[in-house]
Amino acid sequence: MIAYQKERLENAISFFARKIQEIAHKPAYQTYIYKYLALFDFRMLKKRGTPALGIDYDAFEKGPVPKDLYDNIDILESKYFKVNIDNDGNYYFESTQNPDLDYFSPSEITTMTEIVNQFIRQGMTTREVIEATHQEIKAWQKAWKNRGDKGRVRMKYEDSFENIANKDTKNITPEEEAFLIYNGFQKLLADASRNGI
Secondary structure, rough: OOOHHHHHHHHHHHHHHHHHHHHOOOOHHHHHHHHHHHHHHHHHHHHHOOOOOOOOOOEEEEEEHHHHHHHHHOOOOOEEEEEEOOOOOOOOEOOOOOHHHHHHHHHHHHHHHHHHHHOOOOOOOHHHHHHHHHHHHHHHHHHHOOOOOOOOEEHHHHHHHOOOHHHHHOOOOHHHHHHHHHHHHHHHHHHHHHHHO
């Protein structure tokens, strides 16, 4: 688990919701928030070998969706945001407090700002944002391609790297090495949790 994972996630949601409210002057619908979180996680994974938030994503037809947020949308609570429903039954996030950016590194803040500039400031439509995640996030591409008859399937961070499990150690990039260490640590934590350690 990433240190302060819950706080980082809540502040990232607040950050993107606030930017949508301030710049686009419209509600931060869940589709936008889900896509911006995925772009943030997978762009940081590409840059440094570890995801920014490290949350689980499912591949849906319209791109990556944070599993726990989606499954628990009706009961999400935070001091940084609230979840509302519009007259058409669509969920949207409302930032209730300025996000605490001290939870993020300068590189992460730069990446979040790049997402804001690319998508929110440019007025990208929902379809354009969805298409961007389809094109950019290899883990979604692989999960969706191999889903069989399932409507949603779990994405794997390791699918962002080309054949990482079979690479010769001499050919591993620093980002891939960082990911292998991160992934190994995540597996140890999961095993320890299952064994009650």
